[in-house]
Amino acid sequence: MSDTIIAKRYATALFQLGQEKLKLDQIETELRTLREIFLSNEELVKFLKHPRLSASQKKQLLSDTLKGFSKETLNTLMLLIDRHREEIIPEMADHFILKMNDVKGIADATVYSVNPLSEVEKQRISETFAPKVGKQTLNLTNIVEPSILGGIRLRVGNRIFDGSVSGKLNRIERQLVSTNNRR
Template sequence: MAELSTVARPYARAAFEFARDHQALESWSDWLGKLGAVVAVRDVQKLLASPSLTTERKVELIVELAEVELDEASRRFLDTLGESGRLATLSAIAEHFEQLRAEHEKRIEVVVVSAYELDDKQQNKLAGALKKRLNREISITTQVDPKLIGGAILRAGDTVIDGSVRGRLNRLSEALTA
């Protein structure tokens, strides 16, 4: 998976820079996401690995399955991936593209795992505090995990903040046994 991500990164950057320069971030994000979802399907991965299909046919198949309309630049990008044998990286390219877009638009997705359901007021207060601290627009997704006992775990990009009771107990246990 790490190799796939490494291969996808320069393609995602090139796609992002082109889309940004041509004010087409939303449309590129849309079709890359759809094609990435199609390529993630195991049966499609098998088709892409098949030597009996031409590169052109593989490109046609994923475009048809994704039900997207591609402009000339998008088609050239996809053809380049096909000619390079990189169609299987579309999911990773789409993921990296979204990360670059979020960074460019100064927004971040924060996953909040808490012991109890957060109401709208709590979510808004948390989003406000995170916006101030991270200097980005915040989009919160919540999950409930009663095993946390209390508190919450926040995941924003590569950052994880464990403010749960379970996390504190684990750290205390580690300190006592060290």
Template sequence: MRGTSQASHDAVLQEFDPVVTAAGKDGIQIAEHLFMVVDALDSSGSLRRALSDPARPGKDKAALVTQLFGNLDQRAVDVVAAFAAARWSEEADVASSIEDAGETALFAYAEAAGTIDTVEEELFRVERILSSERDLLVAMGNRSASKEQRLALLEDTLGGKLHPTTHALLSRVVGVPRGRRVVTAIEELLERTAERRGRMVASVTSAVELSAAQRKRLATILSSAYGRDMQINVAVEPEVLGGIRVQVGSEVVDGTTLSKLDDARRRLVG
């Protein structure tokens, strides 16, 4: 999002966060209702334009939201009305912001229930499974398949194995990708989870599983370097042979044996 949209997005979500934090188990229903609004906006260009029209008074747009969606949870209606009353650089940014509000409701529910660690771990595990199983990733991201077919595949693969919050987040990513790639969308969810916990994410690839002591030492080193608490997510890939590869945001530190062999090969060829 660009300037005006980002400012509106952040301001409304800041006001919404304590509302869903206090909502407890209702967070899942609030999220479902917000996603229903997103789907309505995605299917109607005229509605998107009506709620993002800068020439239309904010109170009129908020009144339209109440008129159209007044049967939904009042907390969902209120935040959609707040988004509609704000100003936007692009009309599509309204729906994207409401989508983020739905995810925020799910994260707040998991946090209130004390299960956000579980959700984060499960999201990371699913991201690694999809990254390593190409056929499954392609099938789940197949836009020519129906929403129901993609969700059935998710259920067949992971049904009953996930926390309800994780399942709700992944059902949205797989069923209604909204132009996002599945793995990219899950990575974004992981970043939002870490941010909610005041952490940054370090994605670590290692030839062997790291011990608790090694994870703690690595987290300490990275936290010192970046000035933030660090969430360490480790993927074990024996083909890297040895060493570790660490990625924090766009920065990558590659110390794997495979990387060193590649460097040596390039030097020989050069």
């Protein structure tokens, strides 16, 4: 079974537990924090996968480090350690966050622009494009990319909305080439 399927199952189980205990928002916050810790510290996964560390040592490290976390989140992490699945913790957190976003009508999106966008510009982009992808709002991450020349390129999941100058130039070029090939 692939790690993705396993991560989804753990995320779903934790999500259902969070619903029962009315702790979804708290667990989401904890998993966002945990995901950042794992993504910013690649050595942590290597450390947790080290064969000389016993499961009890790994559990102790996590419970000491994550003292303010809910019992539900900690128990899930301990279960992952018992089953030698430490490497799927960030992916499990991602799946949980996606489930929360679906419930809240939120989608994560990336906006590429020539200059950093202001909060007002991000808000306008969110208001404009959220309905187009069937969501109420978008969590925008702005990436400055001078190669787009102007305008913006927005990526929401698998969908790309390209209103950049470089994108328009590429479309014009393809159109001209296909017109010339027909002759």
